Amino acid sequence: MRVVTTGTDLLADALEAQAVTTERVDWRPPVAAPGSDVTADLARVALDPRRTDANARAVAAVLGVTAHLVDVGPASEVLGLERGEFLHAGPPIDWERASGPLRGALMGGAVLEGLVDDPEDAPALFADGSVSLGPCHHRGAVGPMAGVVTPSMWMWVLEDLExxxxxxxxxxxxxxxxxRYGAYGPDVLTRLRWMGDVLGPLLRAAVRRVRDEAGPLDVTGVLTQMLQMGDEAHNRNRAGTLMTLRDLAPALVTAGEPADVADVLRFVGGNDHFFLNLAMPACKLALDAARGIDGSTMVVAMARNGTDFGIQVAGTGDEWFTGPAQVADGLFLGDYGPADANPDIGDSAITETAGIGGFAMATAPAIVRLVGGTVPDALATTRRMHEITLAENPRWSVPVLDFQGTPTGIDVTRVCRTGILPQINTGMAGAVAGVGQVGAGLVTPPAGIFPAALARLAELAPPRP
Structure with missing residues (x-):
């Protein structure tokens, strides 16, 4: 007798205990959401004659982008942010619904911009609309954790040269x-002012010199190398940071006063997460190439503001599909525990959207020491993410999986059909404004946002003949 089982393992375990040959099929019901008919929507989208070609074009567009570091400048210059304009991570939100870490970051940003002298005076500005709030994604940017951007903050500028x-x-x-974790004390503001006065200008001088003399730094190429060196480009960026420092250091040493240069080299060399803020816009640059492709079911953004988790899809324009952000399951710093953690926050899930981060945990088994789990879990996660993606990225390969490309192009229909949710590894911010980081862990999006996106794709599908 040969038996095929699906669902829970109870029957399969019992049969195998009796020496019955059993083949287990990893199947689960489609994702369900109140008020939606997922089965009907799946059928409608599957029959959309544009879908196959649209997804092929979306994947080709993403894989065809190479991100280069071309400049560094204040947000007022590179984004046109004006006094009183602030950006934040995730989908749109107002002050009333803002989480503790987002509020803390906004309060610190108000002091940094000279809008108030005391952070405690800032909430009134945001509550009455004196300061405007908008998502980073709406201005061609991404921000880790709270993702707050103010006009005076310096920013990396990445470009697809083609x-x-x-x-x-x-x-x-x-x-x-x-x-970005919601802290706003004097030490936080002192560091930010140094970054604006010293770090930013020195990096700009170095980046421009490298760009003009040797050509701009190929950030996509650095990502290719660091994935071979034990990084996954979300919570582990050590190799990427050191390679970037290597490439910029010769230009840095002649960019300013020796003491300032030494401080910059010390700061970058001691900050293993420094490259994260290059990996994120590189991923966004690639994914933005797929936006607006009618009929495509590929996710082009996953982002969280600490209250809501939102996704955007290539075939649905700039519309957000949102649900409640989840608290990550992971490891905590010191005496902190789950009760101290805010729900997931940040634009950094753009890395997973592009196929790295949590999707490439197999490249960085050491990441489990930060976010929890085991090495076999990391390998299994990368394999599982292939079940909900449209393609593999040949540039970004996983040595331990025989150099298989990272799973790329999250497909709304596959998520809904399999019930497998994208895996994200993330930092955890304290729920109370001013606390800062309390841990790191693993999290998934709320399941209901994918059926919501699927329903919208079904509405936009052409009528059947």
Whole structure:
């Protein structure tokens, strides 16, 4: 007798205990969501005659982008942010619904911009609309954790040289009590002012010199190399940071006063997450190439603001599909525990959207020491993500999986059909404004946002003949 089983393992375990040959099929019901008919929507989208070609074009567009570092400049210059304009991570949100870490980052940003002297005076500005809030994604940018961008903050500028499209991200502050985790104490503001006065201008001089003399730094190429060296480009960026420092250091040493250069080299060399803020806009630059392809079911953004988790899809324009952000399951710093953690926050899930980060955990088994789990879990995660993606990225390969390309192009229909949710590894911010980082872990999106996107794709599908 030969038996095929699906669903839970209870029957299969019992049969195998009796020496019955059993083949287990990893099947589960489609994702369900209140008020939607997932089965009907899947059928409608599957019959959309545009879908196959649209997804092929979306994948080709993403894989065809190479991100280069072309400049560094303040957000007022590179994004046109004006006084009183702030950006944040995730889908749109107002002050009333903002989480603790987002509020803390906004309060610190208000002091940094000279809008208030005391952070405690800032909430009134945001509550009455004196300061505007908008998603980073709406301005060609991404921001880690709270993702707050103010006009005076310096930003990386990445460009696809073939098309001239650009994306941007702030400079990385390091870990612990930093603005992006919602901290806003005097030490946080002192560091940010140094980054604006010293770090930003020196990096700009170095980046421009490298660009003009040898050609701009190929960030996509650095990502290719670092995935071979134990990084996954979300919570582990050590190799990427050191390679970037290697390429910029010769130009840095002649860019300013020796003491300032030494401080910059010390700061970058001691901040293993420094490259994250280059990886994120590189991923956004690639994924933005697929936006607006009618009929495509590929996800082009996953982002969280600490309250909502949102996705955008190539075939549905700039529409957000949102649900409640989840608290990550992982490891905590010191005496912190789950009760201290805010729900997931940040634009950094753009790395997973592009096929690295949590999707490439098999390249960085050491990441489990930061986010939890085991090495076999990391390998299994990368394999599982192939079940919900449209392609593999030949540039970004996984040595331990025989150099298989990373799973790329999250497909809404595959997520809904299999019930497998994208895996994200993430930092955890304290739920209370001002606390900073409390841990790191693993998290998935709320399941209901994918049926919502599927329903919209079904509405946009052409009528059957």
């Amino acid at each position: 098309t001239g499209r650009r994306t941007h991200c702030t400079l990385n502050e390091g870990l612990g009590k930093v603005l």
